[in-house]
Amino acid sequence: MYWPLGAPRIYAASPRPPDPKTSPDDGSTETDLLALRVSRNGHLFATITSTTLTIWQTRPTAVLASVIRSPQSLSSYGPNVSLLLRPDSGIIVVQTLQGYLITYSLATDPNARVYKLQHEYSRTRRQSIAAQMAAHADTENIMEVSVRFRMVIKVDAGVGRALALDDELVVATEKPAAVQCIRWTPDSTGNQTSTELLSRMAWISKKTNILDMVHDRAMSLSAWITGDGKAYAVQRLPPTPKSLESTQRLFRGYGFHNPTNEDEYALKASINARFSLIAIGCANGHVLVYSAKDYVGSIPLSHKVGPPVSLQSSGQITFLKWSPDGYCLFAGFERGWMTWSVYGKPGGSSFTSDRLISESNGEGWLMGVRDGSWLSGGFEILLLGQNDDRLWVLDMARSATTSCYSSANVSRTLLQTYPGLMIYRGYDLSDITTISAESSLWHHVQIPASYLSNQGPIRSAVISPDGRYVAIAGRRGLAHYSVNSGRWKTFDDPQVESAFAVRGGMCWYQHILIAAVEADESYELRLYSRELSLDDSSLLHVENLPAPAVLISPSGDDSLLVYTFENTLYHYIITATTGTIKLVQVGQIAFHGIVRAPARVRAVSWIIPDAQMEIGDPSQDVAVASVLFLVDGKLVLLQPTTTDSGDLKYDMRVIAHDVEYYALMRDQLPYDPTHERSLPPSPSLDIQRNGDHSGQGLNDSLWTFNGTDILVWPDVQDVLKSTSIESGTELNPSVQVFVDFYP
Numbered sequence: 001m002y003w004p005l006g007a008p009r010i011y012a013a014s015p016r017p018p019d020p021k022t023s024p025d026d027g028s029t030e031t032d033l034l035a036l037r038v039s040r041n042g043h044l045f046a047t048i049t050s051t052t053l054t055i056w057q058t059r060p061t062a063v064l065a066s067v068i069r070s071p072q073s074l075s076s077y078g079p080n081v082s083l084l085l086r087p088d089s090g091i092i093v094v095q096t097l098q099g100y101l102i103t104y105s106l107a108t109d110p111n112a113r114v115y116k117l118q119h120e121y122s123r124t125r126r127q128s129i130a131a132q133m134a135a136h137a138d139t140e141n142i143m144e145v146s147v148r149f150r151m152v153i154k155v156d157a158g159v160g161r162a163l164a165l166d167d168e169l170v171v172a173t174e175k176p177a178a179v180q181c182i183r184w185t186p187d188s189t190g191n192q193t194s195t196e197l198l199s200r201m202a203w204i205s206k207k208t209n210i211l212d213m214v215h216d217r218a219m220s221l222s223a224w225i226t227g228d229g230k231a232y233a234v235q236r237l238p239p240t241p242k243s244l245e246s247t248q249r250l251f252r253g254y255g256f257h258n259p260t261n262e263d264e265y266a267l268k269a270s271i272n273a274r275f276s277l278i279a280i281g282c283a284n285g286h287v288l289v290y291s292a293k294d295y296v297g298s299i300p301l302s303h304k305v306g307p308p309v310s311l312q313s314s315g316q317i318t319f320l321k322w323s324p325d326g327y328c329l330f331a332g333f334e335r336g337w338m339t340w341s342v343y344g345k346p347g348g349s350s351f352t353s354d355r356l357i358s359e360s361n362g363e364g365w366l367m368g369v370r371d372g373s374w375l376s377g378g379f380e381i382l383l384l385g386q387n388d389d390r391l392w393v394l395d396m397a398r399s400a401t402t403s404c405y406s407s408a409n410v411s412r413t414l415l416q417t418y419p420g421l422m423i424y425r426g427y428d429l430s431d432i433t434t435i436s437a438e439s440s441l442w443h444h445v446q447i448p449a450s451y452l453s454n455q456g457p458i459r460s461a462v463i464s465p466d467g468r469y470v471a472i473a474g475r476r477g478l479a480h481y482s483v484n485s486g487r488w489k490t491f492d493d494p495q496v497e498s499a500f501a502v503r504g505g506m507c508w509y510q511h512i513l514i515a516a517v518e519a520d521e522s523y524e525l526r527l528y529s530r531e532l533s534l535d536d537s538s539l540l541h542v543e544n545l546p547a548p549a550v551l552i553s554p555s556g557d558d559s560l561l562v563y564t565f566e567n568t569l570y571h572y573i574i575t576a577t578t579g580t581i582k583l584v585q586v587g588q589i590a591f592h593g594i595v596r597a598p599a600r601v602r603a604v605s606w607i608i609p610d611a612q613m614e615i616g617d618p619s620q621d622v623a624v625a626s627v628l629f630l631v632d633g634k635l636v637l638l639q640p641t642t643t644d645s646g647d648l649k650y651d652m653r654v655i656a657h658d659v660e661y662y663a664l665m666r667d668q669l670p671y672d673p674t675h676e677r678s679l680p681p682s683p684s685l686d687i688q689r690n691g692d693h694s695g696q697g698l699n700d701s702l703w704t705f706n707g708t709d710i711l712v713w714p715d716v717q718d719v720l721k722s723t724s725i726e727s728g729t730e731l732n733p734s735v736q737v738f739v740d741f742y743p
Contacts, residue, residue: 229265231257254297274326281317343707464508504549
């Protein structure tokens with residue numbers, strides 16, 4: 001989940017200082033920002049006013065170039081109304097009021113610099129710091145960028161909406177209602193334009209036009225919104241031979257949102273590839289989230305969310321954007337904004353602010369937003385206010401579970417921000433201390449500037465089960481931190497750090513960090529000790545993998561589960577002797593034909609019978625283990641059975657839907673009375689303290705969060721029994737725990 005953090009940073013390209021006493025309702029000016037677009041890599045973004053196109057650098061935020069249109073251009077083509085940016089940021093398209101598309105190319109000089117950091121230190125120690133920072137200065141400098149005019153495209157049929165893709169520009173025209181595809185460069189036959197009338201698309205409503213289009217590259221799917229309030233999931237068809245051009249079809253689509261009244265008319269859309277969801281913003285201010293199960297039209301409604309105020313207080317939806325990892329939905333309204341978790345738990349909101357105070361202080365980001373986009377891998381969101389010439393960059397804190405699903409990250413709260421980490425210390429303090437308003441329960445950690453500048457943004461973070469250590473991984477390399485000593489360890493050699501990337505996650509075993517990495521087209525499990533320096537010579541063990549890891553997960557006291565893209569689950573035992581530690585593979589399970597898409601698996605755990613855990617051979621664990629998979633939002637249980645021929649097969653059953661995360665308590669750190677911490681009072685804890693072990697309490701329970709409530713099965717063994725084929729019974733009901741906030 002995501003949480004807004006602090007006050008936003010403010011940027012403006014206009015030399016006119018904003019007047020905080022001017023209300024946005026007083027009218028717009030030619031310096032007001034109308035739209036923004038961010039490049040795919042997130043390094044650049046562009047904004048427009050009615051007369052000006054501006055190119056910005058994301059970090060550090062600065063204006064790189066600007067194009068001010070002449071009065072003659074404004075008279076001939078009309079003022080700017082919308083903006084498009086090819087995903088690689090090579091071409092910019094400005095849509096004008098009179099139906100023209102003005103295209104520009106972005107040219108860069110890799111050797112030229114506009115801004116350069118200066119380190120002026122006089123002391124010897126500070127000189128060494130300056131030399132170290134200078135080694136990373138190239139990542140902070142800004143290259144020179146120039147915007148060059150390419151051409152003006154006149155669309156006689158009128159431009160309703162346009163979409164910039166990698167290979168072509170998709171334009172929805174008005175009269176006649178059609179979709180025109182304009183290639184950036186001509187194809188092998190010299191053709192550059194293809195058109196299909198909406199009236200020839202059998203799957204779309206007649207006598208309508210297209211109001212909005214969004215595209216998701218990962219799913220190769222677009223969402224169209226038409227004038228009659230309907231929404232369609234659309235795919236681009238491959239080109240047909242020229243001889244069949246008369247019967248050419250460019251698109252295939254399926255309608256999934258059919259409003260029953262004008263309040264349900266679709267206005268905005270956003271696609272979530274990570275969870276296969278499509279969010280539709282309606283005229284009444286509500287957001288309907290649909291689940292795209294396949295590409296042949298099976299797109300049922302998943303859930304519905306909305307702001308906590310009326311339509312008169314919120315205004316209509318202005319934009320919808322899923323976070324890059326798909327865990328958060330940000331909705332902008334004419335008079336505010338709001339966030340929800342992936343399955344609908346409300347998060348941050350501006351509707352609780354005092355509008356009079358916001359107006360008097362010029363806080364335009366609280367009073368309504370026109371457009372917005374995520375930056376820095378989801379650690380920031382860029383907002384445009386209503387009738388405002390300023391950019392607002394709001395920092396976000398997110399749970400580490402979103403980037404690295406681990407049982408330790410679930411049980412211990414670790415939040416990531418762009419420059420640092422926030423570790424909740426309440427687990428290690430007494431109850432009296434945690435309820436005191438005077439003590440800080442959060443431990444704030446700054447990520448080393450050298451690692452952040454070279455490898456940021458941080459892509460994953462994981463905390464150890466006892467809360468003593470934290471590891472992070474950016475684009476390349478990794479670093480780890482000790483909570484007790486407050487010291488970071490990073491690679492001394494930048495080349496060694498950049499030689500590998502973490503792919504598949506990390507976890508801690510005592511003071512040993514286990515990381516799944518990709519290096520030189522090979523895939524490995526690497527073991528690093530917190531007590532040793534970070535270097536290839538300090539590696540404790542390297543285990544080669546036949547395929548890249550999707551995720552790694554510790555299980556029990558000394559087991560490690562590794563799930564790979566070849567749809568195989570490997571079981572390793574962590575064996576430690578005096579001075580050495582290594583991984584020993586003792587089993588594997590292939591899930592071909594059972595799990596269809598390994599990349600969609602978010603977490604994996606398994607449940608081994610108690611007798612097998614105590615006296616069984618670890619190599620036989622794979623034959624008796626029941627496996628839990630979290631695939632998108634479905635928690636799937638696979639139970640092993642033996643066929644008549646003696647082969648092993650698995651019976652599959654979905655035990656929970658819309659799961660944002662789950663916790664299998666047998667995977668959590670067991671209670672240790674010698675550990676200096678205070679746990680909240682509970683019946684299970686009292687049993688352990690009193691020495692009465694006649695019952696398991698909640699030690700073998702299963703917890704899930706479905707975006708609304710927490711569901712608990714007190715004993716996972718009851719779940720296994722009720723879902724087995726032999727029992728023939730329904731799944732045991734769970735205990736429902738209502739929560740007012742995100743747990």
